[in-house]
Amino acid sequence: MSAARAPLPRPDPPGRRRSAAGAPVPDKRRLILDAAVRVFARQGFHACRVSDIADEAGVAYGLVYHYFASKDEVLNTLFLERWNVMLEHIREVDAKPLPVREKLAAIAAFIIDSYRHDPDLMKVIIVEVTRAANSFGQTHLAEIRTAYELIGGIVAKAQADGDFKDEIEARFAAMAFYGTIEQLLTGWIFGLLPQGAEEFERAKWLVVETVCGGLEHGGEGARRSREGPAGAHQHARGGAAK
Amino acid sequence: MSAARAPLPRPDPPGRRRSAAGAPVPDKRRLILDAAVRVFARQGFHACRVSDIADEAGVAYGLVYHYFASKDEVLNTLFLERWNVMLEHIREVDAKPLPVREKLAAIAAFIIDSYRHDPDLMKVIIVEVTRAANSFGQTHLAEIRTAYELIGGIVAKAQADGDFKDEIEARFAAMAFYGTIEQLLTGWIFGLLPQGAEEFERAKWLVVETVCGGLEHGGEGARRSREGPAGAHQHARGGAAK
DNA sequence: GACGCTCCTGACTGATCAGTCAATCTATCG
DNA sequence: CGATAGATTGACTGATCAGTCAGGAGCGTC
Structure with a gap:
């Protein structure tokens, strides 16, 4: 039902009660x-x-x-709070005049940072909602679908601009991109993949490089990613990244 | 506990009772x-x-x-029956002297055909086990990890042969490959992606092309795979590498 | 024909837990 | 102060359901 009372992450409720000292009373x-x-x-x-x-x-x-209203509503609220923030972020990224690679990198970074800052929350979202087709997955199908469609839109635009090839449908590319990220998080959640600040940073680059450039030796793809138009990121961080 | 009584899919129990006519009595x-x-x-x-x-x-x-012994054991049995068949198939594929692309294509085809032939079973495996970190995911972590490792091994060998670039760790590449496939199945399960014989066939090619060739215009990757989804049997081994 | 074995039945039990509710507390305001 | 409204409490209830069990039916065998 009305689960989305707080669409933003940890939003301070308006007019919250305060103690005499002015410190907010724990909500x-x-x-x-x-x-x-x-x-x-x-x-x-x-x-x-x-x-x-x-x-x-x-x-x-x-x-x-x-x-x-129910135990379900607690989970629904948690999911929607975070998911809506993500959707908002994707929309903002999409609106900026950035090259595809950077748009996708920004989205990957957002999700990976979300996990980095609150692994428990992301675990719950993925394990209990995103993949739980029966109960909650069905409830939030619209929100989940929206994410795929936004990413698909980014890919489609890149195809129209000639930056991506046309053979792979944008809708499918979006699934590959998101699926790769979610599988990464799952790997971390299950303890199948090593975690750490370095791994998280490297993963952001790896996701984009894999989906855009592929595993095979690429001509332009690999070269293009080596520069980074904004130049603001050094992917392979100091030395031993293995 | 002893969940894997029947390691093969629908194996006929030995010494099954039969009716007078010789037809097998329903097991x-x-x-x-x-x-x-x-x-x-x-x-x-x-x-x-x-x-x-x-x-x-x-x-x-x-x-x-x-x-x-329990409701759990029913699910465990279903999962192990199918998962072990898949592991066996991956091992067989790996043992054959095929180019990477074809090995990966064979694995993708196996999983997608599994879904095609028994969507319900694959839905249960993915939704209730593969992603359900808490209860069953933990139980079957070893089996799930094995699948990733086998795929990772295939990628690693391709890297050693110079068919794949080295920048992307094999372990990570395996996650991207499997994650893409699982996301596809999830899309079908949730009704977010159109289903049908054609889509299934095309998906097999798309997975391999995306993960190997990437979304960007590639030199060899794209050319190599231009044969299309059906009969991509061209792979110049040891051809132009770096 | 009686023992033993497997297959099969479904009523019953014991525990668990989501959700309710009446009562109490605290804040605020006229 | 007295009143109103929201916040907070935790014992209680009603339903649900996994797992048990005592027994029955069919069949081979000594």
């Missing part, structure tokens, strides 16, 4: 959401009880139901 | 597994009851527990 609703992220990430949505969330938040059981 | 265990696939795909593992499986199979509730 219990936020407390519950943050606790839920930890509990969902640790035990999984289905395996955890609502009381686990309340305990983790240091709050009475009933309060969860004061702020949320 | 109730198989009946239950097949019914479970349908029920899991329709309602999801968590949302369905064991009685739903029994009803779907036209069998008494208790019989499910005669053949399986």
Whole structure:
């Protein structure tokens, strides 16, 4: 139902109560959401009880139901908060006059940084929503589809400009791009891939290079990526990246 | 526990009872597994009851527990049956003296054909196991990791032979390849991508072309693959490398 | 014909947990 | 102060469901 009360990440509720000193009194609703992220990430949505969330938040059981209509709504809220921020970011990137590679790099960077800064939240989103076709995946199909379509639009424009070849449908290219990123996150979540500041930075470059340039020795593709029009990024960071 | 009683897909149990006419009497265990696939795909593992499986199979509730120790074991069995077949197939492909592109194409074709022939089963495997990090994903981490490693090995060999560039770690390339395929299946499962014999065939080619050749206009990559989805049997081994 | 074995049945149980609710507390304001 | 409104509490309930079990049916074998 009305799950998207807070479309932005950790938005400070307007007119929040404050203590005498002026410091914001801890927002219990936020407390519950943050606790839920930890509990969902640790035990999984289905395996955890609502009381686990309340305990983790240091709050009475009933309060969860004061702020949320159901356990589902807690997850829905978490997902929409983050997903909408991502959609907004993709739209902003798309609107800028950047080369495709940089647009895609910006999107990859955003998602990877999201994981870097809040792995638990991204774990929950991917494991419990994005891939959980039955319950929540169906609910948020529209939002998920929008992301694919925005990325597909970026690819399509690149094709129209002659930067990408036409043989691969933009819709498909979008799936390859997003699928690669999500698989990366999954690898980190499952502990199948090493994690660390260096790996995260390198991954941003790898995603773009793989999807744009391919695994084979490329002529232009590889050369083009070596420069980087904005010049602002050094991909292969200091030496031993293996 | 002992979930892998039947390592092959629909293996005929040895010494199965037969009717007077010699026709095989319907194997109730198989009946239950097949019914479970349908029920899991329709309602999801968590949302369905064991009685739903029994009803779907036209069998008494208790019989499910005669053949399986728990609801979990039913899902484990389904997953392992199929996943082991896939691993076996990848190993066979790897052993053959084929160019990388054809090896990868064979793997992509296997997975996509698996979906084509039994979408419900693949849906269950992807949605309930492969991405369900919490419960089953953890249980089958070893099997899942093996698949990535086998694919990574194929890429690594191609790099050693000079067919693939070295900048992209094989381990990462494997994630991109598998991630692209799984995202495709997810797109079909969610109804975000059109399905049909043609789409499936084209997808096999698209996966390989995207991951190997990239989205940009490539020299060799594009030329090499221009043969199209059907019979891409051209691959100049040891041809113009770097 | 009686023992033993596997297949098969479905009513029952014990535990679990999402969601409810009546009561209490705190803040604010006229 | 007294009133109104929202925040907070946690015991309780009603439903659900995985797994159990006692028994029955068919069949081979000694």
